[in-house]
Amino acid sequence: MSLHLYFHPLSSFCMKVLMALYENGTPFEPHIVDFGNEESNAAFKKLWPVRKIPVLRDEGKGRTVPESSIIIEYLDQHYPGTARLIPADAETARQMRFRDRFFDLYLNVPMQKVVTERLRPPGQNDAYGVQQAKELLRTSLDMIEREMAAKAWAMGGAFTMADCAAAPPLFYANRVLPFASTHKNAARYLGRLTERRSFARALTEAEPYFKLFPQEPSAEAAR
Numbered sequence: 001m002s003l004h005l006y007f008h009p010l011s012s013f014c015m016k017v018l019m020a021l022y023e024n025g026t027p028f029e030p031h032i033v034d035f036g037n038e039e040s041n042a043a044f045k046k047l048w049p050v051r052k053i054p055v056l057r058d059e060g061k062g063r064t065v066p067e068s069s070i071i072i073e074y075l076d077q078h079y080p081g082t083a084r085l086i087p088a089d090a091e092t093a094r095q096m097r098f099r100d101r102f103f104d105l106y107l108n109v110p111m112q113k114v115v116t117e118r119l120r121p122p123g124q125n126d127a128y129g130v131q132q133a134k135e136l137l138r139t140s141l142d143m144i145e146r147e148m149a150a151k152a153w154a155m156g157g158a159f160t161m162a163d164c165a166a167a168p169p170l171f172y173a174n175r176v177l178p179f180a181s182t183h184k185n186a187a188r189y190l191g192r193l194t195e196r197r198s199f200a201r202a203l204t205e206a207e208p209y210f211k212l213f214p215q216e217p218s219a220e221a222a223r
């Protein structure tokens, strides 16, 4: 097996790449990175000192590929399948990359901020940072609500990398700031994403780990 994916089933950025792999049925060997385990942590740090998952290792080509969007671009370039997640037309690809950046930076990152805050040791909390993250999440959800008023997928009719970027953070954002009654277009988009086979599979595989998802402390609910 040439392709090895270092990931965790609960991780939103990893789900994004899993979706791309499942969309094309690309074979790969999964390696779960357990940040709570010293050995797993140390081994992964040797592969990618920045210590962020996912990372793709292509043994056949001797390449280590970090960063979710770059991994999907790499798969599209070197292991293309029938689902072309990067549009062939350069201008359409640019627009799609913008949406991918938007979902990563302004939906996924603030969602993670709210969730990972729950793992911080007592006395090390960042209430102001969480408040800012929640404000950004609300702004992004408002924008997605307008954007998805008349579209099936982020780029319209074609399912792309941008939809892989949107699905996991929308799923988790709905847990952090439930939006079914306030953002109906965004909620319908999440519904379509959840029914997409690639995301449904990633969610099913994450299910045994959902008990590890940090729960909302009562003080956070008040903010």
Ligand SMILES: N[C@@H](CCC(=O)N[C@@H](CS)C(=O)NCC(=O)O)C(=O)O
Binding pocket: 011, 012, 013, 014, 051, 052, 053, 054, 066, 067, 068, 069, 104
């Ligand atoms: N820009 C990176 C972000 C990756 C990322 O934030 N991964 C999280 C898990 S979803 C992680 O590795 N967190 C570990 C840590 O920060 O200690 C990408 O697109 O792959």
